[in-house]
Amino acid sequence: MLDDVIKTGCAQLKNAQLDEKKSPNQLNKKVPYLANLNEDPMLSYVILHYFNTDEITIGSRNSTICLYGLNILERHATIRSIDSYRYELIAAEPGSKIKVNGYNLNGSTQLRHKDRILFGANHVYVYLNPSNEKDASPDLPSIITWEFAQKEIAKAKGYSLGNNLTIEQEEIQEKILSLLPLLSEVNAISEELNKYRTFEIVLMPISAWEGTAIKGSRVMIKMRNLLNQNIWYWDDAKFINRSFIIKEHYQQFLDGEEEILYIAKDDDPFWEPVEDILLGTANAFLQSLAYSLDFADEICIVDYKGLEQGRLSINLCPCSPSGKVVNDEQFVEQPEQLFNKPYSFKITMRFIEINDERHNKGLRIRYKVFNELEFTETNIICRNTVCANVKQTRIITIPSVDEDWLRFFQDGCIIFQIFAVQEESKPNTGLFKMTTRVMNKEKDNNKTYSSFI
Template identity: 35%
Template sequence: MFGLTNVRILPRHASFINSDNKVIVKPFGKAKVIVNGVAIVMNAKLQHLDRLILGSNSGYLYIGFPAERGAEDISKFDYDFFQSELAAAEGFSVDKLGASHNKNGKPDPSVLAVFHDYIKLMPLVAEANQMSDEFKKNLKFELKVKNLALTDSRGYDLQKEIMVKVINKITYEVWIWSKSKFINRKFLMEELYQRFLDGETSQNIDRESDPFWDPVEIIHLGSAHIWLQSLAYCMKLEEQTELLSCEGVEEAILVINVTPCSSSGRPFGEEDIVIDPLELLGRKIIFQIHILQCLGVRWLKEATHRGIQIG
């Protein structure tokens, strides 16, 4: 019998049963046990070189009985291997980042840097969620990649970076923390948690000292791009386009009209259409943008008391 200490490693977390040259791992209750990147809720038979994670980030490599062992190189099973496997099980990989490859067939270094940031923050986010549960803060922390599927107006990929989305599970308020802000807050959470383990109550902490608290802030939901080629001919543009979040998720559908007009605001008609866009060189072009409808706003579906601003 032995004990382990870590955030959310419970006094009775899991049992390991050795019987007939078979080892079975059995989680107790809702204890978090992950085998080869996948969380288990029932008994699981361990195979040689299986990877286990107990709690938030305590990783172990299972070495089987002598008869099962070979000449394997176990040096590859390092911390990054465990976290990469866990990320892959959650559907996150270098390829998902849209990795462009160089002449050697290797992913772009900037994309690899984002991927490694992601897998290094995974256990920290898991611990933050567990401490939030301990303190009954009702906050959920989620790792996100900013600009995962967005491009600029010329169609070039925007620089990707890691961020942490913070959601209040009761009020549905949302905050976006940068990587550096999250890491700083995580250190403060650990200090608070250690004081909690030492017997100090967390009820007397004021807002300014609470690492889980932030004032309500404005969140950028997404952007919509439309092609303006028809304006080069002084033609009215009628477009229905997606409003995409920085992760490439559809947040809403916009119905937009863009109408060329005179300096007095008179909309151009068919008689104002030009055949050759070169005729407009050196001339001032004025147009009106009308957002006719904003449909299926996911932000409002999740919580109807929220508001949005389009601009």
């Protein structure tokens, strides 16, 4: 794979140098051109493709500009002159992967000075038109960099963290920018090898993933099986390790070793055994317990995006060590009145209801209280239904309330994690009539193929 990248880069540089030799005076003519952008600033603006004709073709074969690699079609794009100063970019095929200023190109667009263009999975260019520099947006930097283009793609995908970032947010942004090109490459290989897998970056709240009240987010990769909609979450280290194996397999495929398409699933880097998926969390705040008051409510179950996935009915109430509910006369006006006294309370999960019937294979709920090391967990519930009675009760007894417990009552919460059971179900055979590329295209077009599932 690395050899191919080096060969491809050398071939593009040679072609660009040949273009320059054909028109030695073109800089004086202020001819528009494409300049490459690279993660290494020293390698940016090295490959220059000047517009010497009214129509420039871009593709992997018999083109004015030849590009090679993942998601580059034989006829990929056309750049056509509108008049002496303006050009338009046209997708040559419906399946051409092109992004302009971070967004997918559908059809055609007029190019403006300093437009950023991504061809295929990893060919990033900036369009420069010295004769029409005033056409550029005034908000753009004086020099367009690879990092600027990647941030733009990240923003278009919904990964923008804004300005004035904290140190943690800067680290997250840096990690996202480093993963995006690799993610694009792995998705392209999945399409080439027809693996029916798609990958995307998600920002997972640490509190949701760990089940404890910890601030911050974690960058994770969500892998989806397009055939049965099963989902897995990988950390970035696991994804990077898998990507190395995926690229090795793809190189073997390019070398003519087609048996790589039929390896055992245990040897396939795209395969993963099914596991229960984190559907969302329900956070129960405990201020009422600080005043020895009962609390009962239906709490929303929200996923990592903050979208509601269902609701969980719970009850928190002060009680005796044996579980007998205390009456309202035990109410305290100030939480400090509980200090250095024994205290017991009862946690009851009454029922759960989820919104998406695709998760009716079963649910399980788990939670930890305060500084517990082990989770309290339910058995599998909600089989073949979207709602069920939980009826699980647990008594927590505190020998002596200290400042940490008071702080937990006043500011903390119990995070109920809801996991959905996934199964290795066989998809409808009609889905196999569609390729990974077609499925991804229909998903991008907001179409659905659920009728095949």
